[in-house]
Amino acid sequence: MQNQKPGWILFIFFMLLFSGVSAFNLTKQAEISVLTCSPGDEAYSVYGHSAIRVHDPILQYDMVFNYGIFDFSSSNFVWRFAKGETDYLLGATKYRAFMSEYIHYRRSVFEQQLNLSQAEKQKIFDFLLWNAAPENRVYRYNFFFDNCATRVRDVIAQNIEGGVEYTDLASGKTFRDLISDYQQKLPWLNFGVDFLVGADADCEATLQEEMFMPDYILKHFAAARRADNGEALVAKTQVLYKAPESVLKKNVITSPFAACSFLFLLILVFSFKQFRKEKLKPVPDLILLGINSFSGLFVSWFVFYSEHPAMSPNYNLLWLFPLNFVFVLLWMKKKWRPFLRYYHLFISAWWVLFIVTGAFLPQKFHPVFFLMTGMFLIRPLLHSFLILKERKSLKQ
Structure with a gap:
């Protein structure tokens, strides 16, 4: 019967935890x-993860509080995620179950045991129990400013006497640089994110702000001090699980650069053959300018309607030109083409100007974007050459 007692105690603790009631005190050994x-190899795990562990060996209580839970099956999830109206929640998981998942996916786990008074441990624990209650656990997720890592940072800092002082320096990186460091292993993810994330992401992140990345929680907590007595915030650091080294092989052939280079050459050869015959057919113009304008309208939706941070302003709209959509609709009418063909002169000059000045704009562009701009530029530029050639022959 004595061996069953810890199990009953643990059962009661779980009931208290999920009812959101703070009804027991942690022991001094807690x-x-x-x-x-560490980051995983999938898009959802590529940035890593942060959580808070509460371990009381006397009471045999060992739970991990995790602010990174969401319900993919909730109504209109994809639509709400696109709009930036995604609700995440705080969940609690048994430590063993939490570790089993990360061991299974071969992701390292590091633990920083905090230097806290007994009162602070209890205060943090009480807050987490309250926050995990069904009526309190939901929060509006914000990738840069309110996520699983920033929540951990704030729970700790706000429940320590006097707060936390960070003694090291910020990395000096922008928000885009910070996420790009982790996205490099997934080139198409990095490519897609740069489509939607605008100029605000190219602002330099402060030390506090760069802790939206879990690895920077680890880094800055390691050097942090308690503001009240100057002691180190972290009492002990240990590696709970060290994953074997894994190298995610990049397929150069299927990379964004390779794919766009192939399309660029294909369009160039095809269009130049038509150009030599001095007859550029309208269908390729409709397809290319249609893709460009549709992409521009897609990005515009995020600029004007999404609540995600750093969506506006987005200077990608200088080369993904939404107004091309109007030209495409009009270009479909054969009788208007003799007049509309002069639009090619305008859009050619516009895209050439972007390629020349893009490096000086207040937004960092993915290198492939300039290649794509060149791809869209091919046909309007050839149209322009034909127009100028005709005008020159008329003058003669």
Whole structure:
């Protein structure tokens, strides 16, 4: 019967936890830690993860509080995610189950045991229990400013006497640089994110702000001090699980650069053959300018309607030109083409100007975007050459 007692105690604790009631005190042997999980190889895990562990060996209580939970099956999830209206929630998981998942996916887990008074441990624990209650656990997710890592940062800092002082320096990187460091292993993800994330992402992140990345929680907590007594915030650091080294092989052939280079050459050869015959057919113009304008309208939707941070302003709209959509509709009418063909002169000059000045704009562009601009530029430029050639022959 004595061996069953800890199990009953644990059962009661779980009931209290999920009812959101703070009804027991942690013992002096209890520890609160920050867990940092290394990035995975999937888009949803590529940035890593942060969580808070509460471990009381006397009471046999060991739970991980995790602010990174969402319900993909909730109504209109994809639409709400696109609009930036995604609701995440705080969940609690048994430590063993939490570790099993990361071991299974071969993602390292680091633990920083915090230097806290007994009162602070209890205060943090009480807050987490309250926050995990069904009526309190939901929050509006914001990738840069309110996510699983920033929540961990704030829960710790706000429940320590005097707060936390960070003694090291910020990396000096922009928000775009910070996420790009992790996205390099997934080139198409990096390519897609740069489509939608605008100029605000090219602002330099402060030390506090760059802790939206879990690895920077690990880094800055390691050097942080308690403001009240100057002692180190982290009492002990250990590696709970060290994953074997894994190298995600990049397929150069299917990379954004390779794919766009192939399309560029294909369009160039095809269009130049028509140009030599001095007859550029309208269908390729409709397809290319249609793709460009549709992409521009897609990006415009995020600029004007999405609540995600750093969506506006987005200077990608200088080369993904939404007004091309009007030209496409009009270009479909054969009788208007003799007059509309002069639009090619305008859009050619516009895209050439972008390619020349793009490096000086207040937004960092993915290098492939200039290649894509060149791809869209091919046919309007050839149209322009034909127009200028005709005008020259008329003058003669």
